[in-house]
Amino acid sequence: MSNLKQLVECVPNFSEGRNPEVIKQITRAVESVEGVLLLNVDPGEATNRTVVTFVGEPEAVCEAAFRAVKTAGELIDMRRHHGAHPRIGATDVLPLIPVSGITLEECAALARKLAERIATELRIPCYSYEAAAFRPERKNLAVCRRGEYEGIAKRITDPQEQPDFGARPFDEDVARTGCTVVGARDFLIAVNYNLNTTSTRRANAIAFDVREKGRPVREGNPITGTPKRDADGNVIMQPGTLKGTKAIGWYIDEYGIAQVSMNITDINVAPLHKCFDEVCRCAQNRGIRVTGTEIVGLIPKRVLIEAGRYYLQKQNRSTGIPEQDVIQLAIKSMGLDDLRPFNPREKVIEYLLEDAAVGSGSAAAKRLVDMTVKGFAEETSRESPAPGGGTISAYMGALGAALGTMVANLSSHKAGWDDRCPEFSAWADKGQALMAELLHLVDEDTQAFNRIMAAFGLPKGSDEEKAARSQAIQDATLYATQVPLRTMKASFAAFDICRAMAEEGNPNSVSDAGVGALAARAAVLGAGLNVKINAASLRDCATADALVAEADDLIARANAAEQDILAIVESKI
Numbered sequence: 001m002s003n004l005k006q007l008v009e010c011v012p013n014f015s016e017g018r019n020p021e022v023i024k025q026i027t028r029a030v031e032s033v034e035g036v037l038l039l040n041v042d043p044g045e046a047t048n049r050t051v052v053t054f055v056g057e058p059e060a061v062c063e064a065a066f067r068a069v070k071t072a073g074e075l076i077d078m079r080r081h082h083g084a085h086p087r088i089g090a091t092d093v094l095p096l097i098p099v100s101g102i103t104l105e106e107c108a109a110l111a112r113k114l115a116e117r118i119a120t121e122l123r124i125p126c127y128s129y130e131a132a133a134f135r136p137e138r139k140n141l142a143v144c145r146r147g148e149y150e151g152i153a154k155r156i157t158d159p160q161e162q163p164d165f166g167a168r169p170f171d172e173d174v175a176r177t178g179c180t181v182v183g184a185r186d187f188l189i190a191v192n193y194n195l196n197t198t199s200t201r202r203a204n205a206i207a208f209d210v211r212e213k214g215r216p217v218r219e220g221n222p223i224t225g226t227p228k229r230d231a232d233g234n235v236i237m238q239p240g241t242l243k244g245t246k247a248i249g250w251y252i253d254e255y256g257i258a259q260v261s262m263n264i265t266d267i268n269v270a271p272l273h274k275c276f277d278e279v280c281r282c283a284q285n286r287g288i289r290v291t292g293t294e295i296v297g298l299i300p301k302r303v304l305i306e307a308g309r310y311y312l313q314k315q316n317r318s319t320g321i322p323e324q325d326v327i328q329l330a331i332k333s334m335g336l337d338d339l340r341p342f343n344p345r346e347k348v349i350e351y352l353l354e355d356a357a358v359g360s361g362s363a364a365a366k367r368l369v370d371m372t373v374k375g376f377a378e379e380t381s382r383e384s385p386a387p388g389g390g391t392i393s394a395y396m397g398a399l400g401a402a403l404g405t406m407v408a409n410l411s412s413h414k415a416g417w418d419d420r421c422p423e424f425s426a427w428a429d430k431g432q433a434l435m436a437e438l439l440h441l442v443d444e445d446t447q448a449f450n451r452i453m454a455a456f457g458l459p460k461g462s463d464e465e466k467a468a469r470s471q472a473i474q475d476a477t478l479y480a481t482q483v484p485l486r487t488m489k490a491s492f493a494a495f496d497i498c499r500a501m502a503e504e505g506n507p508n509s510v511s512d513a514g515v516g517a518l519a520a521r522a523a524v525l526g527a528g529l530n531v532k533i534n535a536a537s538l539r540d541c542a543t544a545d546a547l548v549a550e551a552d553d554l555i556a557r558a559n560a561a562e563q564d565i566l567a568i569v570e571s572k573i
């Protein structure tokens with residue numbers, strides 16, 4: 001089971017860049033939704049346009065976007081709008097962008113649903129673009145925005161031009177709000193590659209080598225010759241080596257160096273590390289070195305995780321190491337700290353959300369797993385009933401998985417075993433995933449207990465309140481029974497790693513694999529006790545019996561697995 005939180009970024013563009021009070025009311029609407037983090041507000045006076053960036057889980061982001069569109073539609077009158085940037089409505093364009101735990105296709109479905117809601121409830125006609133487009137040509141934003149605001153009256157009832165949602169004869173409401181273009185697109189990364197040269201021309205040459213568009217094919221001299229054209233008069237281009245990228249070269253006076261400035265428009269086709277290596281290769285071909293990388297704006301965590309894992313694999317090292325170690329390797333490999341210190345807590349969207357939650361003091365942010373070992377033990381020892389046995393069981397399971405993972409990593413790095421590194425790295429990856437799941441369950445078990453306490457605190461003054469309270473208690477109790485069962489299953493999975501490491505891992509660490517098995521068994525049996533005590537309070541006897549039977553089966557198998565692994569360990573000591 002993955003515990004990767006679904007995160008979506010939204011970057012709406014509003015047709016107001018000169019009135020701070022209007023902009024503030026729009027951003028207040030965004031911030032009124034719990035769980036949404038406002039990342040950036042960028043107003044432009046000449047364009048009379050403001051770009052707002054916020055992020056959160058899908059449902060919260062869509063609600064924040066809806067409220068922002070509603071506010072913009074109430075405050076911005078498009079009949080009086082003038083600016084340098086193309087626009088079609090008070091909320092001009094509204095893209096949803098997958099950050100983590102969610103696909104582009106899922107974001108496209110969300111975008112269509114959001115567009116339909118905007119058209120139905122706010123009576124603002126909507127076009128769907130990019131991945132959410134219903135027609136191939138409408139993937140292009142310019143097609144949806146054709147004729148801009150001034151062309152809406154003619155387009156809105158034309159069967160070929162009308163919006164995807166909310167088409168109707170042009171009226172005063174449409175005249176005031178215009179239309180909105182809602183869609184889904186991939187995350188765009190803005191990145192600059194630092195060069196050990198001051199030559200803009202050479203930086204441009206490298207940019208043309210790599211960017212998807214490439215460079216014009218010329219007659220005679222490849223630099224100054226006349227561009228070749230096809231039968232239709234279009235310039236013939238020699239494509240670059242990196243699809244999904246745009247790039248130019250420039251000189252930065254502040255740093256005294258030239259850079260290749262790149263927009264990566266498809267991080268699935270052109271991940272950051274692949275782009276870095278290719279720019280390095282093309283620069284070297286021209287006698288130039290890339291000294292580092294500058295990330296402009298924010299990035300999803302997976303960009304750095306994928307890069308770190310890529311460079312670990314190139315070094316024939318295990319990828320099953322802690323997340324912060326993977327990210328640190330990515331930073332050093334691509335020189336992200338070349339120009340200034342690179343702090344992932346300030347550049348990675350997921351970390352910004354975590355820190356914002358901690359700063360808000362929300363209960364969800366006060367995680368047990370963020371405590372010191374000493375603090376965790378002291379918190380457990382207090383007179384409060386939580387954290388209790390279920391939480392401790394999950395932590396023991398995490399330690400069991402961690403020990404198995406440690407042996408796998410030691411084995412992958414053992415002298416003379418280089419050819420076996422991929423084998424042990426795969427085990428370490430499994431161990432890291434299990435450890436992450438069990439650390440998540442450390443806090444979830446405590447939250448499950450808190451749900452029961454909250455249900456008991458519900459009012460019971462009337463028959464209806466009593467019935468609602470009783471049902472809430474049963475629902476919370478079922479959840480509190482299912483959570484330790486998940487702990488049992490995850491902890492039991494740690495036996496596979498410990499057994500493999502006892503059999504095949506570094507013999508000098510075989511005792512660690514044995515201790516991992518002991519911890520995993522304790523976790524399974526401890527969580528099993530919590531399944532049984534909570535199941536006893538369930539009125540649904542069939543469900544309770546099924547949960548207890550599953551727990552008993554896992555306990556029996558855990559006892560056998562522990563004995564099997566300990567026998568292997570003893571035979572090798």
